[in-house]
Amino acid sequence: MLPAQNRTGATEDEVTAWALGAAAGDADAFEHVFRALHRDVRRYVTALADDSQIAEDLVQETFLRAVSTVHLFQGRGSARSWLLTIARRTVVDNLRRAASRPRLADTSDWQFVAECSQPRDLPGFDEGIALMALVDALPDERREAFVLTQLLDMPYDDAARTSACPVGTIRSRVSRARTTLCAMLDEKAEPVPAG
Structure with a gap:
């Protein structure tokens, strides 16, 4: 069985290695992670969010959260799983904020x-x-x-x-x-x- 590849042609292991590099301080490594996983994060966030218009903002917030916490990534699972978990939490936080205020x-x-x-x-x-x-x-x-x-x-x-x-x-x-x-x-x- 061939390893799963994403849109950039990188395997899950390569993307995880880039995330580990970013966690170790390699400034260019996170850009590779971003390019490899941006489409998956966008599709996932769009599917979960109640408002497709805000999905791109949630994708950006997901990557901001990931950049600020990449130093904690230890590679216990794939980088995609780690990033989609952050995306899920971002959407949930947004839904909670939206539920607490009226819609106009x-x-x-x-x-x-x-x-x-x-x-x-x-x-x-x-x-x-x-x-x-x-x-x-x-x-x-x-x-x-x-x-x-x-x-x-x-x-x-x-x-x-x-x-x-x-x-x-x-x-x-x-x-x-x-x-x-x-x-x-x-x-x-x-x-x-x-x-």
């Missing part, structure tokens, strides 16, 4: 405005939106496990460490998420009876 909107139909501003001509765009809507409809714990293992291709044991739960729980959540997604797809595929 300057339009009564913000959803219509958002839908009108989306590009329509891209191939697969509508299917991607439909798939993400189904994934977003999953319960939080199942959605998180599904995104980590199926969309980010994270090994189950790393996903378990990121979510702070046993590996069996992750496997169960992913299985239930798949079952739920299949059921939702079957519901949407059934023909509507004629009036």
Whole structure:
């Protein structure tokens, strides 16, 4: 089996070695970690955050937290697992802050405005939106496990460490998420009876 590679072509072991280098004081090493894991962190944060508009801010905050605590990284797990754990905590902290203050909107139909501003001509765009809507409809714990293992291709044991739960729980959540997604797809595929 070949080692997992990310968008930059680096293996998990190489990215972890860069993180260890950054922890030891190598100023350039963290830039390699950033380039290798930025896309995964962005996808994960976007999937967890209630507000996709704030996702990029949360990604930046995740990396700021990682830079300030990289000296504590000891390589017990992969650098990706470590960074996604920081991302998860960043999103949770943001959700807690948001829950403590009222939400404001300057339009009564913000959803219509958002839908009108989306590009329509891209191939697969509508299917991607439909798939993400189904994934977003999953319960939080199942959605998180599904995104980590199926969309980010994270090994189950790393996903378990990121979510702070046993590996069996992750496997169960992913299985239930798949079952739920299949059921939702079957519901949407059934023909509507004629009036």
